[in-house]
Amino acid sequence: MRLPDKTTTLEEAVAGIGDGAVVMVGGFGVPGTPFTLIRELVRQGPKNLTVIKNDANETGMGVDHLLASGQVARLITTHIGLNPRAIELMNAGKIEVEFNPQGILAERIRAGGAGLGGILTDIAEDTELARGKQRVEIDAKRFLVETALRADVALIHADRADTFGNLDYVATARNFNPLMAMAAPRVIAEAERVLALGELPPDDVHTPGPFVDHVVELGALTEEYAVVRR
Amino acid sequence: MSDARTRMVARAAREIEPGMVVNLGIGLPTKVINHLASDFPVCLHTENGLSGIGPTLPPDRADRNLIDAGGAYVSTVPGSAFFDSATSFALVRSGRLDLTMLGAFEVSQTGDLANWKIPGKFSPGAGGGIELAQKARRVAVLTTQTDRAGNPKLKAACDLPITARACVARVFTEMAVIDIAPAGFSLVELAEGVSAGEVAEATGAPLILPDGDIPTF
Numbered sequence: 286m287r288l289p290d291k292t293t294t295l296e297e298a299v300a301g302i303g304d305g306a307v308v309m310v311g312g313f314g315v316p317g318t319p320f321t322l323i324r325e326l327v328r329q330g331p332k333n334l335t336v337i338k339n340d341a342n343e344t345g346m347g348v349d350h351l352l353a354s355g356q357v358a359r360l361i362t363t364h365i366g367l368n369p370r371a372i373e374l375m376n377a378g379k380i381e382v383e384f385n386p387q388g389i390l391a392e393r394i395r396a397g398g399a400g401l402g403g404i405l406t407d408i409a410e411d412t413e414l415a416r417g418k419q420r421v422e423i424d425a426k427r428f429l430v431e432t433a434l435r436a437d438v439a440l441i442h443a444d445r446a447d448t449f450g451n452l453d454y455v456a457t458a459r460n461f462n463p464l465m466a467m468a469a470p471r472v473i474a475e476a477e478r479v480l481a482l483g484e485l486p487p488d489d490v491h492t493p494g495p496f497v498d499h500v501v502e503l504g505a506l507t508e509e510y511a512v513v514r515r
Numbered sequence: 516m517s518d519a520r521t522r523m524v525a526r527a528a529r530e531i532e533p534g535m536v537v538n539l540g541i542g543l544p545t546k547v548i549n550h551l552a553s554d555f556p557v558c559l560h561t562e563n564g565l566s567g568i569g570p571t572l573p574p575d576r577a578d579r580n581l582i583d584a585g586g587a588y589v590s591t592v593p594g595s596a597f598f599d600s601a602t603s604f605a606l607v608r609s610g611r612l613d614l615t616m617l618g619a620f621e622v623s624q625t626g627d628l629a630n631w632k633i634p635g636k637f638s639p640g641a642g643g644g645i646e647l648a649q650k651a652r653r654v655a656v657l658t659t660q661t662d663r664a665g666n667p668k669l670k671a672a673c674d675l676p677i678t679a680r681a682c683v684a685r686v687f688t689e690m691a692v693i694d695i696a697p698a699g700f701s702l703v704e705l706a707e708g709v710s711a712g713e714v715a716e717a718t719g720a721p722l723i724l725p726d727g728d729i730p731t732f
Contacts, residue, residue, distance in 0.1 A: 315579065361645070363640050364640040366639030388603070389604075407649075412677060412678065428639070456565075456581040457565055459598065512577045
């Protein structure tokens with residue numbers, strides 16, 4: 286037996302993402318953002334996307350390219366304070382922005398990835414983020430129903446992958462990546478290093494290969510991955 | 516930073532007890548770290564997936580994959596751990612976070628906190644702030660006593676959209692330490708050279724004064 290090889294080219298990996306697709310994008314700030322996959326998505330140009338990402342990166346980086354190219358209709362996120370363009374587009378009504386509490390966004394994605402319908406929580410109960418949400422009562426306690434989130438495709442940045450798509454992440458580049466890597470029927474991972482089968486020790490795997498569809502090896506990293514000098 | 520602010524941050528640092536797991540919010544609270552001795556036993560947590568935050572690093576020594584939730588390049592200490600965003604907030608919501616220190620636009624006399632949105636002016640999203648405010652075992656606020664226009668930030672009720680209700684236990688300002696007591700704002704300590712009357716004047720709701728001498732910081 287031999288585990289299948291999922292390595293492919295950047296162009297092939299991203300091909301076929303259609304207009305109106307829901308796209309999850311890993312990363313929290315720079316660490317874990319799949320900048321190369323995002324650039325390719327900009328190049329291929331599908332429109333009217335719903336993007337699910339913790340943040341909107343910063344000007345000239347990552348998700349900002351998708352905003353600049355007008356490909357984003359809707360952003361499901363937690364905080365966009367470092368991207369003035371995202372704020373401007375939101376205020377002008379050119380994109381719709383749905384804010385989630387950060388850990389609730391994580392749990393909604395995890396629920397989606399785990400085949401669940403949603404989660405119950407009291408987070409944000411007294412805030413405007415709870416408006417219009419369904420409530421249920423369990424053991425005399427009221428909870429908000431937060432629906433599960435899935436996407437059509439998830440874009441993931443890994444440190445190491447093997448050819449089957451087992452992934453690991455480093456430091457704070459992990460963040461939303463392993464959650465999103467479970468929450469879409471098509472998962473595309475860019476990896477800084479792609480190893481032969483057997484070279485990524487089973488105990489080191491953060492995302493098991495069966496969740497992953499395409500693996501793209503990054504060459505030399507672009508400037509976007511570097512330390513930001515503010 | 517002015518002397519008054521430095522003293523306030525130093526006073527807030529004394530709120531951290533040995534053994535705690537602590538999350539310091541963006542802005543003034545982050546500066547609390549500068550007032551902790553390097554051998555002080557505490558575990559600092561950041562929402563983006565790190566427990567055991569080490570010193571902040573300049574760009575030339577930074578690891579591109581290692582930031583805190585505010586985007587500052589940080590480091591690890593012996594015993595640090597990395598985890599995903601779901602695990603990070605499981606830690607917050609399940610009661611493992613002993614203390615968080617947050618900034619504020621407004622705090623009400625019942626401990627409501629508003630720190631994420633100014634309608635029409637500032638609406639970047641709450642990030643992890645709602646869960647920190649709602650679920651940390653103790654919530655302390657570091658803020659100026661008044662806003663730039665001189666209006667009190669401590670008020671009878673919050674006018675801005677709230678982050679969490681009845682969550683704040685204690686407020687540190689450049690003028691005073693004020694608890695949220697069952698009966699409202701309660702003066703605990705005064706900054707050196709500030710009178711209780713001045714604090715009351717700069718507070719937007721009744722200020723309960725303690726019996727006897729008021730300690731200073």
